[in-house]
Amino acid sequence: MQEIFKRRSIRKYQSKPVEKEKIDELLRAAMAAPSAGNEQPWHYIVIDDRNILNNIANTHPHAAMLREAPVGILVCGDLTKEKYEGFWVQDLSAATQNMLLQAVSLGLGTVWIGVYPNETRVNELIKMFNLPANIIPFSIVAVGYPDEYKDEVDRFDASRIHYNKW
DSSP states (O other), rough: HHHHHOOOOOOOOOOOOOOOOHHHHHHHHHHHHGGGGGGGOOEEEEEEEEHHHHHHHHHTOGGGGGGOSSSEEEEEEEEGSSTTTTTHHHHHHHHHHHHHHHHHHHOOEEEEHHHHHTHHHHHHHHHHHHOOOOEEEEEEEEOOBBOOOOOOOOOOGGGGOOOOOO
């Protein structure tokens, strides 16, 4: 629960590089996510090239933080691994969330940058990374050592809970 409550969207990063071992841990956490039919329909592109990160920030209207983040992880869905049509979106959501939570335990800051289902963003990233036809960009996770602090938040709202009927 501690990581869940401490997880916040971090958009300001120190210039300190992120160790490969920590990136590997984020990816291990992502790949531990549940998936429909256990198909694991994911691929990841780790981006640490400053020119590419800046290029994404210039084309994606909500990715300015990539100008500071030392790493971005592009989370992609593989439609050839789709056992149950359309459920890849849920699978990649779970994988993205696992990365965000693992980052907290590693002392890293992250923010989930939405890509799918916005066709403009999807198509720009397909072109930018020369993705095969079966690969759909889903999200980008900006990763780095935080250069801002945000208090924990408890968003529990009992009025949103219903038992057995509305």
